[in-house]
Amino acid sequence: MARVISVFLPDWPTDRLRRQAGDTAPPAEAPLIVAGRVGNRRVVTAANAAAQTLGLRVGMAVTKAQALVPRLDIEPTNLRADEESLERLALWILQRFSPIVAVDPPDGIAIDSTGADHLHGGEAAMLDALIGRLTLSGVTARAAVADSWGAAHALARHAADPVFIAAPGTTEAILSPLPFEGLRLPSAISSGLRDLGFTCIGDLIGQPRAPLTRRFGPELCRRLDQAVGEATEPIAPVRPEDMIEARRVFAEPIAAAETIARYIGKLVDALCEALEKRGLGARRLDLLCHxxxxxxxxxxxxxxxxxxxxxxxxxLLCDRIETIDPGLGIEIMALAATIAEPLAAKQAASGLIETPEPNLSGLIDTLTNRVGAKAVYRFAPVASDVPERSARRIPALAEETGAGWPDHWPRPSRLLPRPEPIETMALLPDHPPNWIRWRGVHRLVRRADGPERIFGEWWKRDAELAAVRDYFRIEDEAGERFWIFRAGDGEDAATGSHRWFLHGVFG
Structure with a gap:
């Protein structure tokens, strides 16, 4: 089933201006409006959140806005710049989230997320990552995912806070309470529907189409059918001018997996020739089957x-053929290098002087495309004595960070996601416990080493000014070894609760 994401950018004109100004932009708390002409009137065409809080609204006369807010920052409307920036944002999303992204002017972007969400950990994780990146970039955004572009468009504007996920097959029920404006109808049609007594989209679903078409024309029923999924609405993906792409049009539609695989090979050969002429290598490939x-x-x-x-x-592409549903046939196949980077020729090691380094990129590529990029990673050290802060995830083939792993004290091979409380008995302040009870199992301590005192990082939080942990390595009667700690120094209650926790297991 198709799934579509609609991204709504309610403050796009003002967000664009602030991003364009960079460091010289006024504070976010300062009211900002964009003004343009509607006939002979100069009205507000966009207002940031601070201006809206002060009562300024789109459509308000600029003179009234200036009267309400003295020293108001006013910028002229630039529709062309807004559209160009929106297209650049769509290209950015294309490279990072999905092969099919289209501009939905004047304040939105449509994304076909069918089959792409698993690479980001599911729809919820994909939406969170998308909205999170936009927010960090200074762009106000809301997003919704549904079975159709029309439904996602309506939900993003009238239900998302800041995201909304419509379960597959629930389009009509989800759309029913939303206003007519969610169907992308002209204001005249929305007003006419209210004059007839209709109040929401649910009132239109199931109504005879002939009277509605005679009264309002074909636009109303077309938009309603697109929203509920009864009419198709293809998303024409944006493409940068310099994108390297190979394309094949078939005289007769193809559907067999063997035929698709054969033409994938031909498209890859053509694409690699184009990449070689430019001295580039592909970092991301998108195969589009129309x-x-x-x-x-x-x-x-x-x-x-x-x-x-x-x-x-x-x-790699043929491994994913099983995810392609050819339907009644594929008439066009296109292969694009969405991300390409310089790739210089490199002489292979001869083996006479130096031993060639093992190339793991092929294995990593295979795993990444099967389970998702976030599931394949390695750990890099972080300069922190606090164990849970001493490592971070980085891409599997990322460059070395230059930091080294601490070796002055042994560390367990398995660190628990968070320390788990244990029952124990120990002689304070510096003696290890005589026994521990962890997850309902009683264990006698035969050997112990410690304590290793770790202080809190006072520069991060005031609560860690006096906090300490005393860590011990212990071994039970079965030879199993654990890493435990006491919160506090065993004397001063300000340093911790003096409770015991198990934090890791030695291999």
């Missing part, structure tokens, strides 16, 4: 390093 019913099936693969090895790219 079906005869105007639906697009997509396959996206990511690569840890720039690659233009045709056999390797073909194998």
């Amino acid at each position: 079906r005869i019913d105007n639906r697009i099936e997509t396959v996206r693969i990511g690569l840890a390093r720039p690659v233009r090895d045709a056999k390797r790219l073909t194998r």
Whole structure:
């Protein structure tokens, strides 16, 4: 089933201006409006959150806005700049989230997320990552995912806070309480519907179409059918001018997996030739299969390093053929290098002087495209004595950070996600426990080493000014070894609760 994300940017004109101004932008708390002409009147066409809090609204006369808010910051409307920036944002989303992204002017972006959400950990994680990145960039955004573009568009504008996920197959029920404006109808049609006694979208669902069409024209029923999924609404993806792409149009639609695999190989060969001419390698490939019913099936693969090895790219794409639903047939196949980076020729090691380093990029690419990029990583050390802060995840083939792992004290091979409380008895302040009870199992302590005192990081939180932990390595009667600690120094209650916790297990 198709899934579509609609991103709503309610303050896009003012957000664009603030991003464009950079460090010289006024504070976010300062009211800002964008003004343009409607006939002979100069009215507010956009207002940031601070201006809206002061009562300024779109459509208000600029003179009235100036009377309400003295020394108001006013910028002229620039629709062309807004559209160009919106397209650049769509291209940014294209490279990072989904192969099919389209501009939904004047304040939105549509994303076909079918088959792409698993690479980001599911729809909820994908929406959170998208909204989080936009928010960090200074862009106010709301987003919704539904079975159709029309439904997602309505939910993003009238239900998302800041995200909304409509379960598959629930489109009509979710849309029913929303206002007519969610259907992308002209204001005249919305007003006419209210004059007839209709109050929400649910009142229109199930109504005879002929009277509505005679009264309002075909636009109303077309938008309603698109929203509930009874009419298709293809998303035409944006493409940068310099994108390297190979395309194949078929005289007769194809559907067999073997035929699709054969043409994938031909497209990869053509793409690699184009990449080689420019001295580039692919970091991300998007395969778009246009079906005869105007639906697009997509396959996206990511690569840890720039690659233009045709056999390797073909194998990665063919591994995903089972995710392609050809329907009644595919009439166009296009393969695009969404992200390409410089790839210089490199002489292979001879083995006579130096031993060639093992190349793990192929294995990592295979795993990443099967389970998602977030599931394949390695740990890098962080300069922190607090165990749970001493490591972070980085991409599997990322460059070395330059930091080293501490070796002055042994560390367990398995660190628990969070310390778990244990029952124990110990002689304070510096003696290890005689026994522990963890997860209902009583264990006698035969050997112990410690304490290793770790102080809180006072520069991060005031609560850690006096906090300490005393860590011990213990071994029970079965030879199992654990890493435990006491919160506090065993004497001063201000240093911790003096409760005991188990934090890791030695292999």
